[in-house]
Amino acid sequence: MKIAQHSVSEKDLSVINIEKDISSINKDYKYQRISWPIQKVFWILITGVLVFGLLGGFGDHDFMSRKTANLPGAEVEYERFLRIEKSFEMRLTLDDTVKDFSVGLNRDYFDKVKITDVIPEARDVFARGNSIVYQFNSDQGGTIVFHLDPMKMGSQKLELEVNGKKAFLSQYVYF
Known part of the structure; x- marks a missing residue:
């Protein structure tokens, strides 16, 4: 009995690897679509805290307080x-x-x-x-x-x- 050997060429391997890479990009993109708006909100909050501090909101006897x-x-x-x-x-x-x-x-x-x-x-x-x-x-x-x-x-x-x-x-x- 003879076993058939299939050889996988380098071209076939690169196609398989590309498909894996594309599927991981789609997963990452879903994560980024969720995380980017959250990051923007936090950047706005941090900027607000910094501006509040620069205007003297955390100090004593300032014009804001x-x-x-x-x-x-x-x-x-x-x-x-x-x-x-x-x-x-x-x-x-x-x-x-x-x-x-x-x-x-x-x-x-x-x-x-x-x-x-x-x-x-x-x-x-x-x-x-x-x-x-x-x-x-x-x-x-x-x-x-x-x-x-x-x-x-x-x-x-x-x-x-x-x-x-x-x-x-x-x-x-x-x-």
Whole structure:
């Protein structure tokens, strides 16, 4: 019995290899069609974070973060973007016409932020409704500085009341 031998030429082998290469290209192309849009989204996000940082979004006392709010007889300087467990100051500057005054902060603000110091020291501190009220004595105007430490991440609303006039401030605490 004679066994037939088939010889495979080099030309036949190259055709087989080309077919394998083409099938792997199709698999890679499907992967690339999925991964390219995802990569574009991440590039946009990274660019956004870099631009935010270059504009000062991660620093202290920058033009993006530092804001002022005006109330009748007072001006409040505060930071909109805070870092968790990194102290910041909120300054309240009063007009010369303001004498004895009170400053109220909403209670739920204290769930996310801890007050470490108030300069000058308040004459009296008490709870009234949904606010913690600091009572101060002054002959005329001045500046009050609240030293605060953010304790929880996320958006928070500050309802600031000076002598019955309210301002609503928004802050965001990030890592």
